[in-house]
Amino acid sequence: MTASNFDRTRYSRFYSQMLRIRAFEQAAIKAKEEGLVLGAIHPSIGQEAAAVGVCENLKPDDILLSTHRGHGHTLSKGASPEAMMRELLGKVGGNCGGKGGSMHIADFSVGMLGANGVVGANINIAVGAAHAIKLKGEDKLVVCIFGDGAINRGPFLEGLNWAKIFNLPVLFVCEDNAYSATTHTRDTTAGEGPVARAKALGLEAQSIDGNDVVAVDIATQDYIRRVKMHGPHLLHLKTYRLGGHTSTDAAGYRPTGEADEKWNHDPLVRCRTLLTEAGVAVAELDNLEADASREMAAIYATARDAPFPPAIEAYADVQDIGDPRTEAF
Amino acid sequence: MTASNFDRTRYSRFYSQMLRIRAFEQAAIKAKEEGLVLGAIHPSIGQEAAAVGVCENLKPDDILLSTHRGHGHTLSKGASPEAMMRELLGKVGGNCGGKGGSMHIADFSVGMLGANGVVGANINIAVGAAHAIKLKGEDKLVVCIFGDGAINRGPFLEGLNWAKIFNLPVLFVCEDNAYSATTHTRDTTAGEGPVARAKALGLEAQSIDGNDVVAVDIATQDYIRRVKMHGPHLLHLKTYRLGGHTSTDAAGYRPTGEADEKWNHDPLVRCRTLLTEAGVAVAELDNLEADASREMAAIYATARDAPFPPAIEAYADVQDIGDPRTEAF
Amino acid sequence: MKQMTYLEAGREGLAEMMREDPTVWALGEDLGRGGVFGQYHGLQQEFGKDRIADTPISESCILGSAVGAAMMGTRPVVEMRFADFALCAVDELVNQAAKARYMFGGQARVPMVVREPSGLWRSSAAQHSQSLEAWYAHIPGLVVVMPATPADNKSLLKQAIRCDDPVVYLEHKDLWALQGPVDDDAPDLPLGKARIARAGSQITLLSWSAMFHQAMQAAELLAAQGVSAEVIDLRSLWPWDKATVCESVGRTGHLLIVHEAVRVGGFGAEIAATVSEKLFGQLKSAPARLAAPRIPISYAPTMENEVRISAEQIAAAALKQIGKINA
Amino acid sequence: MKQMTYLEAGREGLAEMMREDPTVWALGEDLGRGGVFGQYHGLQQEFGKDRIADTPISESCILGSAVGAAMMGTRPVVEMRFADFALCAVDELVNQAAKARYMFGGQARVPMVVREPSGLWRSSAAQHSQSLEAWYAHIPGLVVVMPATPADNKSLLKQAIRCDDPVVYLEHKDLWALQGPVDDDAPDLPLGKARIARAGSQITLLSWSAMFHQAMQAAELLAAQGVSAEVIDLRSLWPWDKATVCESVGRTGHLLIVHEAVRVGGFGAEIAATVSEKLFGQLKSAPARLAAPRIPISYAPTMENEVRISAEQIAAAALKQIGKINA
Ligand SMILES: Cc1ncc(C[n+]2csc(CCOP(=O)(O)OP(=O)(O)O)c2C)c(N)n1
Numbered sequence A, B: 001m002t003a004s005n006f007d008r009t010r011y012s013r014f015y016s017q018m019l020r021i022r023a024f025e026q027a028a029i030k031a032k033e034e035g036l037v038l039g040a041i042h043p044s045i046g047q048e049a050a051a052v053g054v055c056e057n058l059k060p061d062d063i064l065l066s067t068h069r070g071h072g073h074t075l076s077k078g079a080s081p082e083a084m085m086r087e088l089l090g091k092v093g094g095n096c097g098g099k100g101g102s103m104h105i106a107d108f109s110v111g112m113l114g115a116n117g118v119v120g121a122n123i124n125i126a127v128g129a130a131h132a133i134k135l136k137g138e139d140k141l142v143v144c145i146f147g148d149g150a151i152n153r154g155p156f157l158e159g160l161n162w163a164k165i166f167n168l169p170v171l172f173v174c175e176d177n178a179y180s181a182t183t184h185t186r187d188t189t190a191g192e193g194p195v196a197r198a199k200a201l202g203l204e205a206q207s208i209d210g211n212d213v214v215a216v217d218i219a220t221q222d223y224i225r226r227v228k229m230h231g232p233h234l235l236h237l238k239t240y241r242l243g244g245h246t247s248t249d250a251a252g253y254r255p256t257g258e259a260d261e262k263w264n265h266d267p268l269v270r271c272r273t274l275l276t277e278a279g280v281a282v283a284e285l286d287n288l289e290a291d292a293s294r295e296m297a298a299i300y301a302t303a304r305d306a307p308f309p310p311a312i313e314a315y316a317d318v319q320d321i322g323d324p325r326t327e328a329f
Numbered sequence C, D: 001m002k003q004m005t006y007l008e009a010g011r012e013g014l015a016e017m018m019r020e021d022p023t024v025w026a027l028g029e030d031l032g033r034g035g036v037f038g039q040y041h042g043l044q045q046e047f048g049k050d051r052i053a054d055t056p057i058s059e060s061c062i063l064g065s066a067v068g069a070a071m072m073g074t075r076p077v078v079e080m081r082f083a084d085f086a087l088c089a090v091d092e093l094v095n096q097a098a099k100a101r102y103m104f105g106g107q108a109r110v111p112m113v114v115r116e117p118s119g120l121w122r123s124s125a126a127q128h129s130q131s132l133e134a135w136y137a138h139i140p141g142l143v144v145v146m147p148a149t150p151a152d153n154k155s156l157l158k159q160a161i162r163c164d165d166p167v168v169y170l171e172h173k174d175l176w177a178l179q180g181p182v183d184d185d186a187p188d189l190p191l192g193k194a195r196i197a198r199a200g201s202q203i204t205l206l207s208w209s210a211m212f213h214q215a216m217q218a219a220e221l222l223a224a225q226g227v228s229a230e231v232i233d234l235r236s237l238w239p240w241d242k243a244t245v246c247e248s249v250g251r252t253g254h255l256l257i258v259h260e261a262v263r264v265g266g267f268g269a270e271i272a273a274t275v276s277e278k279l280f281g282q283l284k285s286a287p288a289r290l291a292a293p294r295i296p297i298s299y300a301p302t303m304e305n306e307v308r309i310s311a312e313q314i315a316a317a318a319l320k321q322i323g324k325i326n327a
């Protein structure tokens, strides 16, 4: 990447998105500390380049499936952060009407078909979504993001095999933040990891520095093209979870100094450096940062002040046949 | 393999075992045709070299887990064919007391921990058996045999990963007969197959001509030694199911001529040729064949004449706490 | 009216829906070869490999991918081969299919049908014989259907495919060969409606799936002894037709529920408890249940028969219940 | 007597069994770090990595490997983290663990405990809150235990580990912090015995797990209104203590069953149906059930509370049932 072909507009936008994710999650962590967020949240601080580098390449009608750590993906896919924050607070106007919370965040209107509370479950669902796309002859693809821990669950094998057999338009993205909850994933993973496993299942696959938003962007563009031509591929994005597993996890199980060292590779700082090196004015970057903070502060305030959904809503959207609202007699 | 180092005694024994398996299954097929075997049976005709080449290398206290197509493995591990035939007929004296039938054949007294009606389920169980061996510090190993179709189920990934992580003494054997029920497994399997998948999970693995009992024997000996030193390995035995999926499946879905051609590689014929080439007298081999037929004919007759278990046995061996015999009031 | 088997009726229902709606497709192992029982025979020839999809042995992906495909606007019909194998895909059914619409706040619809051939089939033993309908009825979000006749298998399968909810559709393996009339001009049945198959006045025999036929035979036996039994085929477990059941039991005063599944925690318990709640005081006896003991299913017929309910047993239980004979 | 939390009591019970019996070991995700709720805190330090095994995120192998390890003479204690994730391992539990002894004709024993933290825990939503005990009670071969107090969690866990059958052991997430007395000298409880926690004469409140505590509070509320309620903690769902329950209901004439799981197809139905069968004629009202509506569990508290049963609701239902207030 030389300064001359570096797309400043593009990566300023990417940087801005990364800042928005960071600011959103910081606001969410604050809200959790204040008792406003009621369930667990799994922040992706340190992983924003992976989210943005992948999801900024998706069209609105491309499909995304994410994990319990899905705020960044969801925001980058185009969901309204206000609706997301409301969802985290279980308020009216949340993407899922307050029924889902952070772990089930979804915005079907922008093709985001859901985070998932079950590790690895999104893989099979993603493959099925791609199957539908193929059956309907549509020109779009599915991106399925999962963690490094998910590659030890059966769906990784079943889903990737399936995608290849049926030649489905899925881009699998293993967002490898080194940990599965409190365990270093290396200790529970045999062999060389997701790329080797994907290749053994007949998929092309590669590892990328997931904290380098430009590298992620380029690889994603390349793989999206290939997926549309040749079926499923897998990208392995190596990143690091700078915080705990949940916002309340102090992550004391990490070797001393590990996280400190990793903060030196904060993808936001790295992107900012690239932009300044490419001649983008510091003031402009500071503005983006201030905008992101302001946006999320405002969102936080509206979400906080919003009401909870009425209790009666608990009975809606269960099912049509045998609907609990009409069935109980 | 030169004639000089060819162990005639050993392979005469192997040949005899293969003949016994063939004769057992032919007797079982006949019994099925006569309505004596009540459930489905999955004969392994054509796959005897895989069973014998692997299982003859096991000590009585080594552990074996098998599949729905497990007669050959079970017999070769040392189970009494009479008890097995009785089990197929659901009679008193069956290995499982008539509760299991062909798909649940097991003989714990010879370390045979069961066939399984669920494809791939034996993989996780095998891994756990090996885990127990490790915990107890015993010097034995587990052999887990499964079909080519099973490598598309989650347990293949979860179990192999697990075995490697915990460095467990398991020899995985993929007995590849080319078909999963009525579907050619190639059509549902992405990538290069079991060896590539196992390697991606950090296991050493190799493919062997599974119809060559000597090759299977040598590879198994080698791998058993390695498993005891270095943990799990996988052997991929390429063979062919000469009959249908079940004894009543005419297998009309196979390309014309395929099975006929494969009969030319019948492992029994191949083994017999090796033995005659090594100077074993034809009369001796004919005797082995006659012995096997006679043994199984006798077994068939006793099994046929045995009674069904009393109905009351249905309530035994469910559980100790909440035993249905004392619980119902 | 034309006659066909339960199996053929299901196949015809699926084929008609596939002709009617291009978003309907089926997936499962060996479907191209007709499926393990022949339920899909000839369909791949008509609809091609994309719409009758041969899958790997990957139950969790078969069911899980159907969830994704359903959320994306197709109507997958999932073939599980044996209901027992659906246990390899419970997360996909219960945590995903059943909850997606709800947990995403109504954004998703999951119109899929999970066909699970269920129940006893001579000497199939513990892992190929189970009846687990009670599980599914307990899970919010799922519809549970168990057809007992060829006509119902056609009509209810079509309705299940049309339904926007995930439907667990349990066909009984022992009914595949059952012949019966199928009226192509009859309007399709609504899901959730029971059928009074035989009118009677002294006791209500309530059943579904294969056991329904035993109940019908039992009613004959009872008639021969001068007892008039009403027989209801419940057809759907969720929703279940409380109105029809309660109306009948209100008249007869006695309810005997017969199912093949294990009695402890079986769906009969739900019906018995509900009927007691609704009709306490009007009942002449406690709602009774005839069902399998809490034991796994054996291979040998002598022992396997211990979990089989016969028409004779039903008739005897009914007589005892109405006080015609003593314990 | 010493006081400890429900969580600590479980940990102590496991540690004692591990000291007593070298074949006992535990496996699950993050156990080395104490497990997700701290139930295993410090145990890896004492027992080492072999006996407190940190596993991959492989629920099907966690449970499935335990089956093999149990058949080979060890006593694995499986940690499922959330009961909901056990749905990724249902084949292993239901087709393998529960049936191995039977289908192999008694050759196998499967002494394993499957710990499944269960139930509502504020705003955990649809995939982290379920109570599925009714499922397990329906499966031959399984023992089902649901402790409600610290003392029981220690004693019953020890007994579950000693038991030669596969035991589904459902701890309630909302009880982890509950303090209570634990008597180290008390003999361990037999599995399958209920406890009459409060004697009463006018109605029997039957419950288990977290709901038991609501029932106890409800009894207080009722006492304040002059109604004497007996409260039973069922403790085990299979086997369940029919004798204690029927004896109590025989005296009070009224039974109100309270559970957190969905009412439709919940285990309350089994109890209600059985009690009706046993005590028809002696009952003053139909056995009643207070339990969750058939809806998935929401995240927002307003909606989540719709599946929560409060002491006030129980008391109101009890008053209505004994005719003290009208519907
Ligand atoms: C099937 C299943 N098992 C366990 C869990 C509990 N759990 C939630 S997140 C997590 C770690 C996942 O690790 P990884 O896939 O690397 O994702 P990350 O959290 O690092 O983003 C675990 C074990 C779960 N949600 N689902």
Ligand SMILES: Cc1ncc(C[n+]2csc(CCOP(=O)(O)OP(=O)(O)O)c2C)c(N)n1
Pocket (backbone or CB within 6 Å): B042, B067, B068, B069, B117, B118, B119, B120, B146, B147, B148, B149, B150, B151, B177, B179, B180, B181, B185, B241, C029, C057, C059, C081, C085, C088
């Ligand atoms: C989980 C599961 N899915 C489907 C089946 C039905 N089934 C029984 S055998 C079989 C084919 C298995 O193929 P393979 O593993 O190659 O073994 P083979 O029969 O060739 O020995 C299938 C699909 C099953 N028993 N279990």
Ligand SMILES: [Mg+2]
Pocket (backbone or CB within 6 Å): A147, A148, A149, A175, A176, A177, A178, A179, A180, A181, A185
């Ligand atoms: Mg991770």
Ligand SMILES: [Mg+2]
Pocket (backbone or CB within 6 Å): B147, B148, B149, B175, B176, B177, B178, B179, B180, B181, B185
């Ligand atoms: Mg095969």
